[in-house]
Amino acid sequence: MHLPAGDFRTSYRADTTIFPTRNSRIALWLGIAALCAAPLLLGRYEMTILIQIGYFAIAALGLNILVGFTGQISIGHAAFFGFGAFASAGFVAQGVPVALAIPLAGLVTALVGLVFGLPAARLKGLYLAIATLAAQFILEDFFARAAWFSGGVAGRVTESFSLFGIRFDQPETYFYIVLFWVLVMFVGAANLMRTRDGRALVAVRDHYLSAEMMGINLAYYRTLSFGIASFYAGVGGALYAHHILFVSVEAFNILFSIQFLAMVIIGGLGSIMGSLMGAAFMVIMPEAVQSAAQALEGSWVDTALNLGSSLNFLREMAIGAAIILFLIFEPDGLAHRWRLIRAYWKLYPYSH
């Protein structure tokens, strides 16, 4: 960690802050203030994008705790995201207020995650990957068949968020709910990682044999990280449900799980802010490609290359290309690139 010259710590408390320098704290508060003002400045489309980034970032952060920090693998994250969405919609159908249904959905999903995380106590690597793949298919099948839970193939309609009679049913207002949860979940994860159990998770990833000698119960922490990851996925899914107000089975397939993995890899494995960056990238990039494709339509490029209807596939291809390019050129993700940029400006213009 690089600190500006003359910035000396005089207490252990000052040495354990999440944001180490005064400037970074100012930037943080300015950023939050700017986000709070966003609904006044941006249109409905932009707000929808921000909301999407918010709930995807929460779920991606959960996956990052599992994959990036604990060093396990899950290719069933979308199923837990979906479970949270259905659970929250289900609670609301039973008369539970939406504000309460969201954390409850998180807790129920965490319990399901603990059950599916049990194999993690014994399995590692590819074997665990296949076990989580099983979780994906079991849950998907459960959604399709358990009509009492998911509304079956017809799906489930749910209500928008309201609290004390105030309805948050527009993107401009619902955004604040998502922002609240993003802040709570990200601060929670940052705190976790600077305390006992967070360090234990990373220790299990880096060297499980010596972690065990330090008194860390491997089975407990491997399972726990599934529980925590599922809680995050559940809350993200619940926020998603009350945003689009209709939850249906098809959405939570394995491709969606892989998109979550892509967010975590692109953002940066083992980085909290990276989860947010990765989610933002994965939401914004397809939109950008889409508008680029629309701009191309009918232009000389289109006619010269005879793209026609294949323009629509640019979006999917761009996602795949982005993952490959990141794996080759920036395996540590956007978070690492951001650190390099910051280091560059900190030393500018005397970079040696």
Added chain:
Amino acid sequence: MAEPESGTPILAAEHVSLRFGGVRALTDVSFDIRKGEVFSIIGPNGAGKTSMVNCISGRYRPTEGRILFEGQDITRMPPNRRAALGLGRTFQNLALFGHMSVLDNIMVGRHHLLKSGFLRGMAYWLGGAQREELEHRREVEEIIDFLEIQHVRKAQAGTLPYGLRKRVELARAVALRPKLILLDEPMAGMNLEEKEDMARYILDLNREWGMTVLMIEHDMGVVMDISDRVMVLDFGKRIAHGGPAEVLADPHVRRAYLGEEDELVREDAAA
């Protein structure tokens, strides 16, 4: 040397044997370590020294025999529960948490002493996790100070040079607050100066921090200088046992190290 106390030994190995299929790593090894002493295990490569330490730390489970720690049978106890009893160790090949800072590595050593679980950790300011972290940080800083690694406390452990990593690993084991610390080749691959430093740290840990030390080491000079007692293993058998001078004079030891035929070993090879 610290005055070894008589009475119950801190650790006793009784007739420990360890087999992997047909390979006998250890055969009927018995010894005890007295509270307050520096006890060394030496022997040629493949003699079973690390296997013995792995049996004590719980990585391997002896095929026969038992291991008592302060009179309690720990032969079948899972390794992660041994830290709380007061058993710490370092590894022959470095086993740091490479992506964590030095400080965090050492804080992991406090794991069994910290009480805040993940919920209190996430709430940080509310459940007392912050207070606990800061209290333990104070003691961890003392260890950092003792081992002279202040300048790298925020560095990523995996990026440090070898000698420093060895010291960080020692710091992490000391942070457990062990009664018995197992050091598996603490001086392997070090130059003379680093070895001298390490020998001084080990003696200080023994005398001032009151830790009993079990050490595996190949450097005979160091072993003879700082050990109270020495056990020699060869082909998984105990061939000698006693004070450094006594062991050095033992004919079996001479044969083991000079490669001469030895009746104890031959018997084993025939089996």
